[in-house]
Amino acid sequence: MARTRADGLREERRQAILKAAMKVFARKGYAAATIRAIAREAGIAQGTIYLYFPSKRDLLLALYRSMILESLEQILARPETGDTEGFLRSLVVDRIRRFRRNPQAVRFALTELPLHAELRGKVYQEIGLEQLQRLRAFLADRIAAGELRPLRPEIAARALQGMYVIFTLAETVFGDRAVARLTPEEIADEVVRLFLDGARGAPSTLPMSISERSDHATSD
Amino acid sequence: MARTRADGLREERRQAILKAAMKVFARKGYAAATIRAIAREAGIAQGTIYLYFPSKRDLLLALYRSMILESLEQILARPETGDTEGFLRSLVVDRIRRFRRNPQAVRFALTELPLHAELRGKVYQEIGLEQLQRLRAFLADRIAAGELRPLRPEIAARALQGMYVIFTLAETVFGDRAVARLTPEEIADEVVRLFLDGARGAPSTLPMSISERSDHATSD
DNA sequence: CGGTTTGCTGAACGATCATTCACCGATTCA
DNA sequence: TGAATCGGTGAATGATCGTTCAGCAAACCG
Numbered sequence: 001m002a003r004t005r006a007d008g009l010r011e012e013r014r015q016a017i018l019k020a021a022m023k024v025f026a027r028k029g030y031a032a033a034t035i036r037a038i039a040r041e042a043g044i045a046q047g048t049i050y051l052y053f054p055s056k057r058d059l060l061l062a063l064y065r066s067m068i069l070e071s072l073e074q075i076l077a078r079p080e081t082g083d084t085e086g087f088l089r090s091l092v093v094d095r096i097r098r099f100r101r102n103p104q105a106v107r108f109a110l111t112e113l114p115l116h117a118e119l120r121g122k123v124y125q126e127i128g129l130e131q132l133q134r135l136r137a138f139l140a141d142r143i144a145a146g147e148l149r150p151l152r153p154e155i156a157a158r159a160l161q162g163m164y165v166i167f168t169l170a171e172t173v174f175g176d177r178a179v180a181r182l183t184p185e186e187i188a189d190e191v192v193r194l195f196l197d198g199a200r201g202a203p204s205t206l207p208m209s210i211s212e213r214s215d216h217a218t219s220d
Numbered sequence: 221m222a223r224t225r226a227d228g229l230r231e232e233r234r235q236a237i238l239k240a241a242m243k244v245f246a247r248k249g250y251a252a253a254t255i256r257a258i259a260r261e262a263g264i265a266q267g268t269i270y271l272y273f274p275s276k277r278d279l280l281l282a283l284y285r286s287m288i289l290e291s292l293e294q295i296l297a298r299p300e301t302g303d304t305e306g307f308l309r310s311l312v313v314d315r316i317r318r319f320r321r322n323p324q325a326v327r328f329a330l331t332e333l334p335l336h337a338e339l340r341g342k343v344y345q346e347i348g349l350e351q352l353q354r355l356r357a358f359l360a361d362r363i364a365a366g367e368l369r370p371l372r373p374e375i376a377a378r379a380l381q382g383m384y385v386i387f388t389l390a391e392t393v394f395g396d397r398a399v400a401r402l403t404p405e406e407i408a409d410e411v412v413r414l415f416l417d418g419a420r421g422a423p424s425t426l427p428m429s430i431s432e433r434s435d436h437a438t439s440d
Numbered sequence: 441c442g443g444t445t446t447g448c449t450g451a452a453c454g455a456t457c458a459t460t461c462a463c464c465g466a467t468t469c470a
Numbered sequence: 471t472g473a474a475t476c477g478g479t480g481a482a483t484g485a486t487c488g489t490t491c492a493g494c495a496a497a498c499c500g
Contacts (some may be wrong), residue, residue: 010477028251028335029249029251029331029335030249031248031249031251031252032251032335034456034457034458035457035458035459036456036457036458044478044479045478045479045480046458046459046479046480047459047460047461047478047479047480048477048478048479050458050459050460051477051478055458055459056457056458056459107334109393110330110331110334110393111249111330111331111332111334111335112331113393113394114327114330114331114392114393115247115248115249115252115331117395120393120394120395121395123394124394124395124396128390128394128396139419147420148419148420148421149419149420149421151410151413151414151419152410154398155402155406155407155410155411156410156414156419158386158387158390158399159382159383159384159386159410159411159414161386162379162382162383162384162385162386162387162389163379163382163383164379164382165382165386165389166378166379166381166382166385166386167378167382169382169385169389170348170378172334173329173330173333173334173340174333174340174343174344174348175337175340175341175344176344176348178374179378182375186375187375190371190372190375190376190379191375191379193371194371194376194379194415194418195414195418195419196418196419196420197418197420198414198415198416198417198418198419199359199368199369199371199376199415199416199418200367200368200369200416200417200418201368201369230447254486254487254488255487255488255489256486256487256488264448264449265448265449265450266449266450266488266489267448267449267450267489267490267491268447268448268449270488270489270490271447271448275488275489276488276489
């Protein structure tokens with residue numbers, strides 16, 4: 001049977017359509033995106049899309065499925081352990097890198113999820129909650145070990161998420177240019193130190209060094 | 221002239237249309253929302269909307285203008301000073317309350333801003349940036365005063381924003397129920413303490429000021 | 441009162457959309 | 471080689487949209 005080869009080509013084209021759809025959905029939004037535009041983007045005729053997906057809505061669903069699978073794979077690939085600071089730092093760097101690599105997916109999720117209740121529930125269950133739980137569990141573990149003070153993990157985990165998500169949000173929703181110039185490492189350094197030691201100062205340094213801290217107060 | 225009274229009625233109806241539009245735009249998104257649905261929501265005929273707004277897009281623009289004005293008013297009404305902890309706490313409580321009072325506006329801004337570049341620029345300039353600058357200036361001031369360590373204000377200000385914005389985001393984008401059960405005060409307490417003192421522990425564990433900060437932990 | 445103006449209505453119009461389908465060239469099979 | 475099959479095409483179809491407009495009822499004016 002030449003089935004395998006044919007199926008391979010078929011799957012290849014299917015992916016090309018999904019990719020084109022992602023592009024157009026991210027640019028225009030699902031409702032304003034047209035099958036014509038997606039077909040043009042993929043370099044095929046409108047009718048061809050219906051040989052691969054039964055409807056526009058199914059195209060949307062398939063796109064979400066593939067996003068979920070890809071995300072989940074990356075989430076589960078991350079180790080649960082390591083020293084606290086290193087773990088958090090690599091987590092933040094990873095996330096920001098991933099967001100920046102897939103700006104279309106970010107924009108797509110942000111603009112469409114609030115409008116489609118079924119999708120929202122699914123994505124939340126499979127990605128959002130999974131990710132949050134892992135972070136919560138990590139923090140709870142470190143609290144139990146006495147390494148972190150007894151903060152509320154469900155709030156602290158969310159807050160930490162917010163500390164790096166906001167940078168992507170500023171780019172996507174507001175089109176902030178200044179944020180784009182910061183490297184993931186720069187952001188992670190400051191954010192993780194802020195999360196662990198706070199803005200007042202690390203518990204390790206005694207509050208006697210007022211003189212040494214008035215240097216680069218105005219950096220911009 | 222009875223002009224004033226007539227104009228008053230006209231303005232009243234204009235606002236009613238804007239309110240209905242906000243409702244429908246927030247539920248369906250701008251592209252999928254129909255003038256028919258907005259008219260039905262406002263209890264008037266389709267044609268009537270065109271006596272108040274020249275087009276659907278102008279309805280969108282007018283809605284943004286009113287959102288900007290309202291937001292700006294509230295931002296500028298906030299004092300710039302006060303003790304650091306109190307200022308930040310009231311800031312976080314304020315913001316979360318405001319987001320929760322206007323879930324439609326949040327959803328609307330989140331889903332539509334990324335899709336309309338002109339709007340995005342305007343809103344960013346007039347609200348997003350204004351808000352961020354004020355927070356940055358506040359932090360820079362406290363750093364110069366030696367009250368906060370020399371962190372990078374442009375990163376720290378964003379991170380702090382993220383720490384409270386994420387709670388609204390979780391509700392709006394993912395439909396997270398657990399977050400909705402937290403009171404603004406609960407969130408603010410944990411977030412501000414986290415921001416100022418970090419997760420490892422407060423510098424207040426040093427023999428200075430343990431007593432002055434463990435009071436209003438649970439207010440609701 | 442008759443006539444004019446005003447604010448509103450909802451059917452009608454042209455445009456555009458998702459979806460379908462009659463048709464085409466290439467490939468496969470006998 | 472001729473017939474059958476297959477993947478692909480893009481014009482056609484019916485639905486729905488934003489927008490317009492001819493007409494209606496109430497208010498206003500002389």
